[in-house]
Amino acid sequence: MKGLKTKNSLVGLLFVSPWIIGFAIFTAFPLLYSLFLSFQKVKITTSGIQTEFIRFENFQYAFVVDAIYTERLTKYLEEMIISVPIIIVFSLIIALLLNQRIKFRGMFRTIFFLPVIIASGPVMKELIDQGITTIPTIEKYAIYQALTESPDGFLNGILLYLIKNLIMILWFSGVQILIFIAALQKMDKQIYEAAKIDGASNWESFWKVTLPSLFPMIIVNTIYTIVMYSMFSLNPIIEHIQTNMFKVDTGFGYASALSWIYFLIIALALALSVGAMTLKGKKNYN
Template identity: 50%
Template sequence: MKLNNRQRENLYGYLFIGIWIIGFTWLTLYPLIMSLIYSMNKVTITVADGIVLNNVKFQNFIDVFSTDFDFVNELTKFIGEIFLFVPIIIIISIMVSLLLNQKIKLRGIFRSFFFLPVIIASGPMINELLKQGAGTIPMLENPEIAETLSQLPRFLRDPISSLFSQMIMVLWFSGVQIVLFLAALQKLDSSIYEAASIDGASPWEMFWKITLPALKPMVLVSSIYSIVFLATFSNNKVITYIQSKMFDITKGYGYSSALAWIYFVVVAILLAFVYLLFKPKKEEKAK
């Protein structure tokens, strides 16, 4: 059968995305479905029968919130860290991108310096740096600062202490966000700033009235990226806890799958909250 140009283009398109669809189905969708099934069962592995499922319905989820206070505590800490880390990452990324967008010598090299850690840093390397104390800023370990932190409520003290201990890592992994904000800044027409300057606008007013509104779509993208990155970070204690329960004789795959789904729902809620917070309003879309 002879294909016309449109049918041929469609066929090529399906061939290109077909590999991705097969990979997604086998490596992502199938494990997701199986983990959901496991979360409703007590999973045991035997030599004779292999994987044996004993349906317990929602008992695994009930056990998490009724007995597993360690997981709830780690999950609460993670949520607190998200609300603390993400705004700091966004603010630092905007500040650095504004500096790198200036007409300075060796601007391209400076941009590469900020993005290079994202490329070369691996999970084991990061863990080793954190173990050796390379993730913290010595000035922040001052006894007076520690004393001040100890007087804060726990829900504030734990995230702030975690931020201090990983400050270098937070700065290190702002590379992608910096690139996103740089791309948005370079799309702005310089004539807008010239007109505002002629009208007597100060640099601070131009930032709030011109630059920041233009960066708002990238704030949404960068916030979502930051949440997903922090949620899947190799040093994430929630993920480490879930993995430890997977190989626990008394808990196993079923219980750890329930933990993973609870974690997934929490991350999805955080992403939905950020989207609703920064999504374009109807008035902005009309413009």
């Protein structure tokens, strides 16, 4: 039996090995190297890269001196807390609607996924420059004016942010919709019939049947959304890191430190949200 087990694990390793090699060379090693650099003062000279060990100075600088970084970081966290739940709920609703048998279903699916295709890359940047990611002439609507006149309330701030960025938020939901639809397609129709016979309404069978069985995919989607939201190439924090990479006084060491701080924050946000969801999920559904 032991021989079979070793063979099994060997085959397993064989299947992962191409991935491990690619990952180790082009992702894992550069990551570790940037951790090393984050404790250094890096100077790029004609003869190569010179490093000087400065302990935690880079990290200290980020929090004490660099006001832009901390400011953008808090703004990013605020926006993420608002956006992520909206993206998840929105994509779930759209996925449920698109899972119904309606006319032009294929066309609708294409339209809702399309933004993802252009949301990365140069096309998106151009669209933002043109200002068409916001609702046109929104400033003229009464509701917008009413909100801007009293901008101090917390709720007002959220609403204002939502109105301004609605298209952007909706645009982040394409892949999530796709994942939800794939999961919905896998659901057993018989369960719904059974629930119906037992007298459950559509509303009840959504809460008691659909949602619990979608639960693993909701977690997957939450992780995906947080990651995509943070890694989006036009994200202000990433822009800040990139500009610091080639500044003379800060340089690559500092940029590495910034990325590691950012990384830790994202990891923490993920751990918190997924942890909370799993706990709650276990309580409700098991």
